Amino acid sequence: MVPGILIGKWASAYAMGRAGAFLRILRPVNSIMLGVGVLVGVLITGGLLSSIPLGKLALAFFTGFTLTGSAMVINDYFDREIDAVNEPSRPIPSGDIKPNEAIIYSLLLSVAGLAAAYLTSLPNLNIAVFSWIVMMVYSAWGKRTGFLGNLMVSTCIGLPFVYGGAIAGNIPTSLLFSALAFLSNTGREVTKGIVDTEGDASRGVNTIAVAYGVDKAAYLASAFYLVAVAASILPPILGLVSNWYLPFVVVTDAGLIYGTVTLLLDHSRETSRKVKNQVLYWMLFGLLAFAAGSLL
Numbered sequence: 001m002v003p004g005i006l007i008g009k010w011a012s013a014y015a016m017g018r019a020g021a022f023l024r025i026l027r028p029v030n031s032i033m034l035g036v037g038v039l040v041g042v043l044i045t046g047g048l049l050s051s052i053p054l055g056k057l058a059l060a061f062f063t064g065f066t067l068t069g070s071a072m073v074i075n076d077y078f079d080r081e082i083d084a085v086n087e088p089s090r091p092i093p094s095g096d097i098k099p100n101e102a103i104i105y106s107l108l109l110s111v112a113g114l115a116a117a118y119l120t121s122l123p124n125l126n127i128a129v130f131s132w133i134v135m136m137v138y139s140a141w142g143k144r145t146g147f148l149g150n151l152m153v154s155t156c157i158g159l160p161f162v163y164g165g166a167i168a169g170n171i172p173t174s175l176l177f178s179a180l181a182f183l184s185n186t187g188r189e190v191t192k193g194i195v196d197t198e199g200d201a202s203r204g205v206n207t208i209a210v211a212y213g214v215d216k217a218a219y220l221a222s223a224f225y226l227v228a229v230a231a232s233i234l235p236p237i238l239g240l241v242s243n244w245y246l247p248f249v250v251v252t253d254a255g256l257i258y259g260t261v262t263l264l265l266d267h268s269r270e271t272s273r274k275v276k277n278q279v280l281y282w283m284l285f286g287l288l289a290f291a292a293g294s295l296l
Helices: 002-024 028-044 054-078 080-086 099-120 122-140 147-168 171-195 197-202 208-212 214-231 245-265 269-295
Strands: none
Touching: 028 054, 028 147, 028 171, 028 269, 054 080, 054 099, 054 122, 054 147, 080 197, 099 122, 122 147, 147 171, 171 197, 171 208, 171 214, 171 245, 171 269, 197 208, 208 214, 214 245, 214 269, 245 269
16 A cells, blocks of 8 residues: 555656746746736727727736747747756756657647637738747747847837737837837846856857857847937826826836846856846736836
């Protein structure tokens, strides 16, 4: 009986570990944030104040979440050898998820996300397909181009706002908020290149940090953060948000400025990793700024 109990406990722990790995590879924070980004895109263009059905909003969130998750999974598939050096605890290099399982998982998420976009509207399907193509091209080829790859990722980060604007029928208003997300995320991508310098160099991934050194990468990332901070004053100036936007965006801007100063003073791998992780949360606070400024 004892061996049976032990085997049962081991099997249960293994199954939970596997389930956890399939959740972790989605980067839940990133995927949820992109799903919320779509809803914020609807909100800032007046959509949530109109009669858009709840079901369509749920499909919108689901599209953002699943397509982002698909991109995260396929990116880890193509990065599995780099991650074996840079991030050996990630699901694929650690052995928790097999490479072929990652491909199937990414495909299923892609189909689910595009199907949800199709059920939303044809313009939304077109945006989703374009975003999906950019994400797949980035994972398979674009990352090795360095800065061009960074811009491709940031394009996909900005598109959820445009996607939400398409649902609300007001794409032009969404473009400024999309640009703010694009700028801050490009800084984060360049910072990430500092973190991954060793593994990227070994695989010929020509990031700014690899091609020009971590000093210049830190300067470029900081420039993008500061331009994003400067551009964040435009929505209230243009009358696109209420005063409730201000307290939230002040926190975001303070975080980005703090990250900039930290990165310029010390652009070591560990410090850059901390800044990269913190910027993700400052961007999430930026989403709250957009939402509060549009809803309240």
